[in-house]
Amino acid sequence: MNDKIAIISTVVNFELYSKTSPLFPKNINHYVIDGRNGMHGLASIFYIFKKLKNKDIDWLIMADEDVIFKNPEKTLELVAYMKKNNFQVSGVREGGIISHKPFNPYAINTFFSILHFSEIEKIFNKKEIKKNQYISPDEFKDDLSQLSMKFDTASLYEPYYCFYFWLKRKGFKFLYLNVDTNFPADDITTSVYVPDGNLLLHHTWYARAYGQNIKHTDRINNILESIPNTDKGDFSPIIFKDQHFGWKLKMKKNFTKIKMKLNK
Structure with a gap:
């Protein structure tokens, strides 16, 4: 067991997680944040740092339940590559490489x-x-000339962007991973590759729709069935849940509504 590396998932669909998580990287600690009360995005990131504080974790892998690892062993190879080349953050760009x-x-x-x-x-x-x-304007110096899809360098679409902007401003070095959307008979799924060109995982999107929407359920099941039936192991993740988050979120929304009415 590599105690210095861990993986954490913010989960809204535990039915899907039960099918994808056995394909996650093995021999590392698995953590889950129960996101069924509305916790996701920036709130989830903050909660991660609160719950994993002082647990002696060196590298943390964040992967949603709609991630299906094709070659999970490549994840640890990716961590080794990041160490060797002094990268502190890696992942898929939020613009420029995925059409939607x-x-x-x-x-x-x-x-x-x-x-x-x-x-x-x-x-x-x-x-x-x-x-x-x-x-x-022109704050970050990334070479964006090779991006083939639309993007907006001024976009603040997701509230969690501030976390990654903060990391860039603190001088952390980013490794952006390559992707494609060429999964057979599926124009939604995003496939993610490690720097040597090998396939790492498929991201199916629409986790909330699994088990509710026939199209997305069948589509995700088709991907799961395409993964070789190997020994998937058995593990019990450590689950965290902020019991009061749903109530706090509701109160925050109500306060915002009242504030908007008063400012009319």
């Missing part, structure tokens, strides 16, 4: 991300991160 995500290419979509957790934990500051939900 024409947003900010400097941020990473949280469906899959690897963090040098121990280094980020040293300076983690929730209040400071929240102040980073902005973009200054």
Whole structure:
């Protein structure tokens, strides 16, 4: 067991998670955040750093339940590559490489991300991160010339962008992974590759629709059935849940509505 590397999933669909999680990387600790009460995105990131504080985790893999690992062993190879080449953050751009995500290419979509957790934990500051939900023109120097899809460098579409902007402004080095959408008979799924060109995983999207919508359920099942039936192992993830988050979220929404009415 590699105690220095862990994987965490924010899960809204535990039926899907029960089918995809056995394909996750083995011999590392597995954690779950129960997101059925509305916790996701930035709130989930903050909760991750709260619950995993001082657990002596060096590298943290974030993977949603609609991620299906094709070659999970490549994840640990990716961590080794990041160590060797001094990358502290990796994942898939939120703009420029996926047709239905024409947003900010400097941020990473949280469906899959690897963090040098121990280094980020040293300076983690929730209040400071929240102040980073902005973009200054020509601030970041990424070469975007090879991006084939639409993107918007000024986009603030997702509230969690501030976390990745904060990391970039702190000087953390990003590794952006290549993708394609060529999965047979499926124009939705995104396939993600490691730097040597090998396939790592499929991201199916629409986790909430699994078991509810026939199209997406069948589509995801087809992908699961395409993975070789190997020994998937057995494990019991450690599950975290903020019992009061749903109530706090509701109160926050109500307060916002009242504030908007008063300002009319």
